[in-house]
Amino acid sequence: MCTQHNNRMTELFLHHIWQYQLFDHTHLKTTNGEAIEIVTAGMYNSNAGPDFLQATIKIDNTLWVGNIEIHLQSNDWYTHKHHLQPEYNSVILHVVSVYNKPVVNQKHVEIPTLILPITSRHQYSWNLLSNCSLHKTCNSIFSSIDTFTTNMWFDRLVIERFESKANTILCDFESTNSSWESTCYRTISRALGNPLNSQPFEMLTQSVSLGILTKHSHSIFQLEAILLGQAGLLHNHSTSTYAIELFKEYTFLQKKYSLTPIAASMWKFSKMRPMSFPPIRIAQLCELMYRSRSLTSHILECAHIQNIITLFDITLHDYWDTHYTLHEQSPYKKKHIGIHTIHSIIINAIIPFLFAYGSKTNQEIYKERALEFLESLPSEQNSILSHWQQLGIQSHNAYRSQALLQLHKEYCNTKRCLHCVFGHTYFSHILKKY
Numbered sequence: 001m002c003t004q005h006n007n008r009m010t011e012l013f014l015h016h017i018w019q020y021q022l023f024d025h026t027h028l029k030t031t032n033g034e035a036i037e038i039v040t041a042g043m044y045n046s047n048a049g050p051d052f053l054q055a056t057i058k059i060d061n062t063l064w065v066g067n068i069e070i071h072l073q074s075n076d077w078y079t080h081k082h083h084l085q086p087e088y089n090s091v092i093l094h095v096v097s098v099y100n101k102p103v104v105n106q107k108h109v110e111i112p113t114l115i116l117p118i119t120s121r122h123q124y125s126w127n128l129l130s131n132c133s134l135h136k137t138c139n140s141i142f143s144s145i146d147t148f149t150t151n152m153w154f155d156r157l158v159i160e161r162f163e164s165k166a167n168t169i170l171c172d173f174e175s176t177n178s179s180w181e182s183t184c185y186r187t188i189s190r191a192l193g194n195p196l197n198s199q200p201f202e203m204l205t206q207s208v209s210l211g212i213l214t215k216h217s218h219s220i221f222q223l224e225a226i227l228l229g230q231a232g233l234l235h236n237h238s239t240s241t242y243a244i245e246l247f248k249e250y251t252f253l254q255k256k257y258s259l260t261p262i263a264a265s266m267w268k269f270s271k272m273r274p275m276s277f278p279p280i281r282i283a284q285l286c287e288l289m290y291r292s293r294s295l296t297s298h299i300l301e302c303a304h305i306q307n308i309i310t311l312f313d314i315t316l317h318d319y320w321d322t323h324y325t326l327h328e329q330s331p332y333k334k335k336h337i338g339i340h341t342i343h344s345i346i347i348n349a350i351i352p353f354l355f356a357y358g359s360k361t362n363q364e365i366y367k368e369r370a371l372e373f374l375e376s377l378p379s380e381q382n383s384i385l386s387h388w389q390q391l392g393i394q395s396h397n398a399y400r401s402q403a404l405l406q407l408h409k410e411y412c413n414t415k416r417c418l419h420c421v422f423g424h425t426y427f428s429h430i431l432k433k434y
Contacts (some may be wrong), residue, residue: 014070014116015051016418018095019044020428023117030112031099034060042068049087057093059112066092074113077103138417138426139391145425153421154403161406162370165352166359173360182210184296184353188288191349192281200266200278204231212257217293220317223286225249231282232264233326242319243326274324275335280316284337287314299350300357303369305376308350312342343377347398375399384408 017023021041028036042055050067057064067090071077074096082088082105089105094113104110169187176182186205193201207230216222228234229250238244253259267278274280291314292298302308315336324330337345351370358366377398379385385395388404395401410416417423 011051011070011072012418014072014095014097015044016424016427017116017118017122018052018068018070020424022428023122024119028114028117030059030114031102032112034112036093036112036114039063050091055092059093064092066090068093068095069111070095072096073098073100074103075101077101077111138420138422141426141429142392142422145422149421154400157403157406158371158374158399160410161402162352162355163359165348166356169352169356170360173356179210180296180357181294183356184299185210185213185289187349187353188295188345189285191345192285193278194344194348196268196272197278197281200231200262200268201281203262203266204282207262208257208259213289214293216253217289220286220290221246222249222253223290224283226253226259227282227286228279228326229254230259230261231267231278232261233267233279233282238327240323240326240329246326274330275338276341277324279323279325280320280335283316283320283335284314287316288312299353300366305346305373308346308373309339309342312337312345343398344380346373346377347380347402371399374402380405 018041021038025038028038030036037058039056039058040054042052045051045053045067050069052068052070055066055068057066057068067088069077069082069088069091071080071094074094076096077083077094078101082091083103084106086106089107089109091105091111094103094111095116096113097116097118099113099115102110103113169183172186173180173183176186186202189201189205190198193199204227208226213223213226216226225234225246228246234243234247234250236244236247238247254261269277288295288311292311298311299308302311313336315334320335321332322329351374354366354370354373358364358368358370375397379395379397379401385401385404388395388408393404395404407420411420411423418427
């Protein structure tokens with residue numbers, strides 16, 4: 001048995017070995033010399049209490065049914081105070097990698113202990129896991145995993161990703177006094193600022209209520225005055241006549257509603273394409289609100305992806321043809337939301353919003369529609385997805401690209417390999433080679 005580096009392992013790794021029985025079962029004995037036969041390993045328990053429930057173990061021809069507790073070292077039983085906790089009286093076997101002390105339960109009954117037969121192969125697997133370079137260790141087994149298993153794993157990743165995004169939106173829903181319209185407005189605004197200006201867009205939406213904007217939604221001029229003013233982007237020394245008029249209007253409305261603008265320094269302009277400059281994005285938000293008085297209703301009524309694309313296919317009025325900012329003139333160019341930006345808004349705002357709405361109202365149709373929209377959009381393009389492609393995993397639509405981004409962020413980056421289908425398959429393949 002290899003024990004030199006056992007202290008470097010984690011209990012999670014030992015749980016994995018036990019759950020999938022990835023060790024030699026011949027000649028298993030307790031620390032007291034009693035023969036052990038593992039009939040069933042038990043069900044993994046992710047909640048409080050013993051690690052595995054309802055296991056069946058035969059010890060010296062006596063069949064025991066109960067729970068399993070696993071520790072790196074046997075004296076961890078006392079460190080975790082299990083000897084004082086009645087829920088651990090049901091433990092029939094204590095599984096450890098290092099035995100340094102016998103243990104008893106709350107009733108002072110000694111618990112049989114098994115030293116897990118850790119080998120050099122286990123240690124090799126653990127070293128690979130600990131020192132893994134992002135999704136390079138397990139890429140050799142990608143082609144060996146059947147399509148059904150891979151697709152099921154990607155389905156789970158997508159649901160996991162959008163449930164997480166939906167939870168953020170539901171927090172907004174609670175903070176806006178359960179207003180879906182305000183929540184939708186805030187969600188779309190964040191997406192328009194994605195990625196560099198999401199935070200200032202969030203601050204902007206919090207600085208002025210949707211109720212105030214709705215009162216002025218009949219006038220694109222007043223909408224721009226309020227939002228550009230609240231963004232801190234208007235001042236009285238502009239060389240643009242339209243910008244000066246916006247500033248005057250904002251000054252009046254600011255006093256009327258006692259508004260406080262956010263700091264202009266919050267906005268990021270550097271290393272951005274001019275079409276993504278904050279004034280352009282804010283003006284596009286104004287145009288969207290001017291054209292669609294109830295964004296929530298419009299979005300919920302869109303049964304096809306093309307309806308959503310049409311909703312965001314907007315072009316700004318003439319002033320913006322020669323301006324990217326409010327204070328400098330630029331060569332003539334019509335300003336509209338490009339198709340790639342529309343796709344990004346749908347992925348980062350509309351689909352999560354539909355997911356959140358469907359979850360909160362118990363209407364699965366909206367969650368199903370969200371996933372249909374995702375499947376109909378083209379894959380995103382970035383360095384992460386390019387790397388997956390180099391490893392042989394193609395991203396043919398946004399559904400797959402979102403799954404791969406979730407895998408990279410929540411599993412590869414955090415080295416949660418044992419929770420990943422690819423990682424589990426890889427390590428199981430190694431550990432089964434005895």
